Amino acid sequence: MLSVLIPVFNYDIRPLVQILHRQAQQLSQSIEFLVLDDASTDAVLQQQNAKIATLNAVFYQILPQNVGRARIRNLLVEKANYEFLLFMDCDSMPVSDDFLKKYLEHCQPNQLLCGGRVYQTQQPTEADLYLHWHYGSQREAQTAAKRNLQPHFSFMTNNFVAPKAVFAELRFDEILTGYGHEDTIFGLELAKKNIPILHIDNPLQHIGIEKADIFIKKTEQAVKNLLVLEKKYGTLPQIRLLAAFYKLEKYKMVWAARLFYPVFAFFIKRYLQNQQPRLFWFDVYKLLYLIAL
Numbered sequence: 001m002l003s004v005l006i007p008v009f010n011y012d013i014r015p016l017v018q019i020l021h022r023q024a025q026q027l028s029q030s031i032e033f034l035v036l037d038d039a040s041t042d043a044v045l046q047q048q049n050a051k052i053a054t055l056n057a058v059f060y061q062i063l064p065q066n067v068g069r070a071r072i073r074n075l076l077v078e079k080a081n082y083e084f085l086l087f088m089d090c091d092s093m094p095v096s097d098d099f100l101k102k103y104l105e106h107c108q109p110n111q112l113l114c115g116g117r118v119y120q121t122q123q124p125t126e127a128d129l130y131l132h133w134h135y136g137s138q139r140e141a142q143t144a145a146k147r148n149l150q151p152h153f154s155f156m157t158n159n160f161v162a163p164k165a166v167f168a169e170l171r172f173d174e175i176l177t178g179y180g181h182e183d184t185i186f187g188l189e190l191a192k193k194n195i196p197i198l199h200i201d202n203p204l205q206h207i208g209i210e211k212a213d214i215f216i217k218k219t220e221q222a223v224k225n226l227l228v229l230e231k232k233y234g235t236l237p238q239i240r241l242l243a244a245f246y247k248l249e250k251y252k253m254v255w256a257a258r259l260f261y262p263v264f265a266f267f268i269k270r271y272l273q274n275q276q277p278r279l280f281w282f283d284v285y286k287l288l289y290l291i292a293l
Helices: 014-025 043-054 069-079 099-106 127-140 164-168 182-192 212-233 240-250 254-272 279-292
Strands: 002-008 031-037 058-062 084-088 092-094 112-114 159-163 197-199 204-206
Touching: 002 014, 002 069, 002 099, 014 031, 014 043, 014 092, 014 099, 031 043, 031 069, 043 058, 069 084, 084 099, 084 164, 127 212, 127 279, 159 164, 182 212, 212 240, 212 254, 212 279, 240 254, 240 279, 254 279
Parallel strands: 002 031, 002 084, 031 058, 112 197
Antiparallel strands: 084 159, 092 204, 112 159
């Protein structure tokens, strides 16, 4: 009934698969686990991850070359055998013992389910991890009630279930090859096709918190992807960053922001790597970076 699809890159997938496998053994429905390694550069980790294939109904394969976040998910869909597909990120962990059961109870044809994301409640002890943790806790960790207010623009690819039949007409758009906004483009396509999304409170905890410099670099890639989306879909005022840019354009202030970008961006970027930066300045940095592009 359920195919669990997990792409992995340079990450120890064993704890996640083992926990989910134990949950699956408590259920009567048929569940399989498909894990594809996107040509990880850590050969030792690949060998360790390969041990999950000894578990019943677990498939593990290493791709010969890196294909990216969208393509690897499409490959996982092609290998899936069951009618419902559960997508999740490898750097996650369920926060409840009935994670799989909750999804199975809500599965319906022609409807997607999105379980959400949470972060650890305690602030990280490493100051360099604060920015990612703070952003995720404040912006990404939202209740189902809040996400259901804008179901398609609250969609996240880290933790959702879709009927396999949906992918007969909809795949992950491989136009985006780098990090960022693959969930946005997928949500836009779902909205275009009037495919409903039900958000439920069944989160995964995001445990792969990254250092500030890496998180900022990935954010810059995500901003680049945002321009690709705008080129494809046109004006997107539902996206906060683009809405702010449109406002600056309306009042003819883009030129001023572009003029001061080199100096402002340098100092803001340094500030963001301090111990407890405000998210307001993170937003400003993203806006300045967008304008510079």
